Amino acid sequence: MKRFSVRLAIVLAVIVTAVVYCLPTFKTDLWPRKRINLGLDLQGGMHLVLEVDTAKAVQSTIDRNFLEIRDLARKSQVQNLSLERSGPTKIAVQVSGRENVAAFKQLLEKDLRDLRRNIQTEDADQLALSLDLADADADHIKKLAVDQALETIRNRIDQFGVAEPDIRRQGDNRILIQLPGIQDSDRAKDLIGRTALLEFKLVDEAHDVNAALQGSPPPGSEILYKVDEDAATKRASRTPYLVRKSALLTGASLTDARVQIDSQFGEPYVSIDFDKKGARVFERVTGENVGKRLAIVLDNKVYSAPTIQEKIGGGRARITGRFTMEEARDLAIVLRAGALPAPVTILEERTVGPSLGADSIRAGLISMAVGGLLVLLFMGIYYKLAGLLAVFEVLLDILLIGAGLAAFGATLTLPGMAGIILTIGMAVDNNVLIYERIREELRLGKTPRASTDAGFDRATTTIMDANITTLIAAVVLFQFGTGPVKGFAVTLSIGVIASMFTAIVVSRLVFDYVLTTRKVRKLSI
Amino acid sequence: MEIIKPGINIDFVGKRQLAYTVSSVLIVLSILSLIWHGGPRYGIDFAGGALIQVKFDRPAPIDRIKDGLGELGIAGATVQRMGEAADNEVLIRTEAAGVDTGAFIPALRKALEASSEAAVEVRRVEMVGPQVGKDLREKALLAIFFALTFIAIYISGRFEFKWAQSGVVALVLGGAVYGLYTFGVSMPFIILSALIVTLVLFWVLGLKYALGAIVALLHDVIITVGIFSIAEKEFTITVIAALLTIIGYSLNDTIIVYDRIRENLKKLLKTPLAAVINRSVNETLSRTILTAGTVFVVVAALYLLGGEIIKDFAFAILVGVVVGTYSSIYVASSIVLTWQERARKRR
Numbered sequence: 070m071k072r073f074s075v076r077l078a079i080v081l082a083v084i085v086t087a088v089v090y091c092l093p094t095f096k097t098d099l100w101p102r103k104r105i106n107l108g109l110d111l112q113g114g115m116h117l118v119l120e121v122d123t124a125k126a127v128q129s130t131i132d133r134n135f136l137e138i139r140d141l142a143r144k145s146q147v148q149n150l151s152l153e154r155s156g157p158t159k160i161a162v163q164v165s166g167r168e169n170v171a172a173f174k175q176l177l178e179k180d181l182r183d184l185r186r187n188i189q190t191e192d193a194d195q196l197a198l199s200l201d202l203a204d205a206d207a208d209h210i211k212k213l214a215v216d217q218a219l220e221t222i223r224n225r226i227d228q229f230g231v232a233e234p235d236i237r238r239q240g241d242n243r244i245l246i247q248l249p250g251i252q253d254s255d256r257a258k259d260l261i262g263r264t265a266l267l268e269f270k271l272v273d274e275a276h277d278v279n280a281a282l283q284g285s286p287p288p289g290s291e292i293l294y295k296v297d298e299d300a301a302t303k304r305a306s307r308t309p310y311l312v313r314k315s316a317l318l319t320g321a322s323l324t325d326a327r328v329q330i331d332s333q334f335g336e337p338y339v340s341i342d343f344d345k346k347g348a349r350v351f352e353r354v355t356g357e358n359v360g361k362r363l364a365i366v367l368d369n370k371v372y373s374a375p376t377i378q379e380k381i382g383g384g385r386a387r388i389t390g391r392f393t394m395e396e397a398r399d400l401a402i403v404l405r406a407g408a409l410p411a412p413v414t415i416l417e418e419r420t421v422g423p424s425l426g427a428d429s430i431r432a433g434l435i436s437m438a439v440g441g442l443l444v445l446l447f448m449g450i451y452y453k454l455a456g457l458l459a460v461f462e463v464l465l466d467i468l469l470i471g472a473g474l475a476a477f478g479a480t481l482t483l484p485g486m487a488g489i490i491l492t493i494g495m496a497v498d499n500n501v502l503i504y505e506r507i508r509e510e511l512r513l514g515k516t517p518r519a520s521t522d523a524g525f526d527r528a529t530t531t532i533m534d535a536n537i538t539t540l541i542a543a544v545v546l547f548q549f550g551t552g553p554v555k556g557f558a559v560t561l562s563i564g565v566i567a568s569m570f571t572a573i574v575v576s577r578l579v580f581d582y583v584l585t586t587r588k589v590r591k592l593s594i
Numbered sequence: 595m596e597i598i599k600p601g602i603n604i605d606f607v608g609k610r611q612l613a614y615t616v617s618s619v620l621i622v623l624s625i626l627s628l629i630w631h632g633g634p635r636y637g638i639d640f641a642g643g644a645l646i647q648v649k650f651d652r653p654a655p656i657d658r659i660k661d662g663l664g665e666l667g668i669a670g671a672t673v674q675r676m677g678e679a680a681d682n683e684v685l686i687r688t689e690a691a692g693v694d695t696g697a698f699i700p701a702l703r704k705a706l707e708a709s710s711e712a713a714v715e716v717r718r719v720e721m722v723g724p725q726v727g728k729d730l731r732e733k734a735l736l737a738i739f740f741a742l743t744f745i746a747i748y749i750s751g752r753f754e755f756k757w758a759q760s761g762v763v764a765l766v767l768g769g770a771v772y773g774l775y776t777f778g779v780s781m782p783f784i785i786l787s788a789l790i791v792t793l794v795l796f797w798v799l800g801l802k803y804a805l806g807a808i809v810a811l812l813h814d815v816i817i818t819v820g821i822f823s824i825a826e827k828e829f830t831i832t833v834i835a836a837l838l839t840i841i842g843y844s845l846n847d848t849i850i851v852y853d854r855i856r857e858n859l860k861k862l863l864k865t866p867l868a869a870v871i872n873r874s875v876n877e878t879l880s881r882t883i884l885t886a887g888t889v890f891v892v893v894a895a896l897y898l899l900g901g902e903i904i905k906d907f908a909f910a911i912l913v914g915v916v917v918g919t920y921s922s923i924y925v926a927s928s929i930v931l932t933w934q935e936r937a938r939k940r941r
Binding site for chain 1: 595597600647693694695696697698699700715716717718719720721722723725726733734736737740741744745748749752831832834835838839841842843845846849850853854857877878880881884885887888889890891892893895896898899900901903904907908911
């Protein structure tokens with residue numbers, strides 16, 4: 070047994086350290102220490118789990134390759150070529166005729182080296198093969214898509230302005246987003262989930278939209294809709310447009326997007342700037358297609374399709390569409406932050422309003438106080454002074470839990486508060502074990518001193534064995550749990566360790582002090 | 595003050611046949627209720643779906659709220675009052691599809707305000723997609739299984755010095771579970787068979803303390819789950835957290851009795867095991883009841899005052915405390931004794 074003063078110093082040091090860690094939570098400007106993080110369920114906020122549709126990223130790579138092969142074949146004048154999508158990630162190619170086969174083979178060697186070939190028939194004037202991505206390449210694209218989505222979403226949230234967002238990858242293709250204290254969760258959700266793929270596509274003026282609606286759109290074209298909402302009746306109307314499939318320009322060529330106000334109608338619109346290459350393409354395209362309409366398409370919805378009046382230089386365009394100021398601002402944000410490489414879906418959402426969080430904290434504190442008071446009463450009556458010591462130790466446990474949460478940067482959640490309340494009930498167990506032992510020894514007729522020593526010695530192994538199993542359950546829970554449940558596991562674990570410390574070390578110290586220094590003859594137990 | 599007089603000697607061990615009967619009846623009832631209800635009633639955490647907590651600033655009749663939801667095209671939703679009637683708060687449950695867009699909540703607010711003619715505050719939205727729910731179900735079962743396995747190793751080690759034996763058993767079983775899982779065998783089936791194999795192995799290898807503890811824990815978990823099923827309450831992640839806490843708590847109780855048995859066996863070499871066990875249970879009875887009392891009191895405070903969200907969690911722990919206390923008095927040590935008697939007969 071160590072010297073009394075040494076143990077006293079250790080206990081005091083622990084208490085002082087705990088106070089140092091706990092205080093900033095209540096008085097923020099005291100010293101630069103971290104506060105106890107409140108979970109989203111207590112302070113309000115939004116928790117989202119997104120899944121990136123990585124298969125789509127692979128598919129759109131193949132889409133691009135498909136269009137590229139078609140253009141290349143046209144340029145090298147390959148005839149008798151049939152190109153077909155034979156699956157979401159496969160292109161089937163058939164070429165016949167000696168020259169055509171030779172020309173296409175040259176193409177394959179020169180420009181299409183990174184596609185995997187699966188040749189079905191090959192002779193001098195017949196070639197049939199399918200093209201797709203090698204597995205390693207596809208995996209790489211998938212990984213890249215998630216990385217890029219993570220980065221893009223981070224950018225969007227930064228620009229939206231949320232204090233202390235937490236955005237991280239979860240597993241292979243999931244993204245976890247925590248936005249504490251967010252007020253406008255609906256807007257944030259829209260902002261995060263939008264793919265924001267901006268495309269400029271020429272309207273197919275050679276074919277009739279209505280004919281295409283009845284039958285099927287001509288090859289190389291597709292039907293996209295413009296959705297308008299009537300301000301008065303709130304009825305949405307859909308206008309079909311027949312547009313060319315291949316995009317002339319995409320949002321990837323943007324350098325900036327800003328909200329501006331139309332001087333004529335006072336309506337906000339989004340002004341976009343192209344980079345150098347984009348500006349050149351835009352100038353050429355508009356020059357070549359004067360009189361035709363250019364559809365501005367965002368996420369496969371037509372926003373507007375103005376007729377090109379003249380060649381547009383300077384690399385600037387505007388997106389109009391009867392936006393509210395907020396909509397225009399959000400659109401500018403997503404365009405600046407860039408498109409998501411693949412669509413995302415929300416797998417899980419947990420949003421708690423700030424008022425509910427405050428209610429939960431209040432209810433938690435009330436039940437903590439009532440539970441604590443009942444235990445105090447119970448222990449005081451049953452064990453008298455020693456019982457009050459146990460209750461004091463429970464208070465110390467709560468302080469230590471708070472310090473532990475602050476020190477590890479852990480988060481206090483609603484189940485975590487329940488964990489603290491549970492600790493109030495379970496922590497006295499260790500004292501009960503010790504006290505019952507001491508009572509047993511006293512009954513055998515031993516002196517208070519001898520009974521105390523024997524009681525503590527015997528109860529210590531019991532306490533160890535009993536608490537370690539609870540710790541095992543808590544650790545497994547931590548491994549398995551998500552957000553709130555993790556918070557419960559953390560408070561339970563710290564609570565178990567803290568109550569072992571207070572029951573074994575602190576109680577012993579007080580008993581020793583009472584028996585040795587004050588020379589008490591009869592224990593109040 | 596004393597509740598249990600020192601020197602008390604209640605014949606717990608002698609009534610173990612009765613205890614086995616009571617426990618068996620409870621377990622059978624639990625399983626029957628689960629079968630009757632077609633498995634546990636999963637909350638949205640495990641089944642997927644959406645849950646929206648809405649507060650009105652004045653009383654809003656449920657059928658008006660349902661009208662509003664009908665206009666939105668979600669007719670299949672259930673609407674349930676929360677808390678006191680004066681809170682004007684309801685919980686709406688519906689499918690996950692559709693809730694996952696930013697436009698849904700504003701539309702919902704508008705529709706509800708129109709139909710109820712009250713100001714609406716959306717206080718909580720929880721949406722879990724079906725895939726997430728399935729993942730979580732599997733993880734929860736795995737967590738319970740691994741918690742039991744680790745605890746079994748610890749008990750065998752501490753009480754019978756059979757670290758190696760129980761460790762190997764646990765390792766092989768854990769490996770088998772993981773292997774089968776990667777082969778795509780259904781998780782409930784794997785865990786159920788793994789648990790049965792565990793019990794049989796522990797019986798054969800004579801790891802009697804771990805066997806008793808695990809039986810007691812399974813007993814507590816099954817009965818708590820059964821009472822949840824009978825009360826038609828939902829299983830959520832927090833309820834799983836409560837189940838694991840019950841495992842920890844009930845084990846705590848069991849170990850304290852075991853600890854006393856271990857100590858008394860050293861002291862009372864000539865006394866038959868049944869008497870030693872009975873004496874140990876009696877000696878720790880005061881502590882068992884006291885601790886169960888304090889835990890029960892604080893959790894009851896949590897149940898009554900802690901708010902709606904935490905209510906089911908508190909309920910599970912309340913049930914668990916009662917069942918866990920009973921099982922550590924009547925079940926855990928009785929299993930040790932039963933094993934011992936069978937082993938002697940064989941010899």
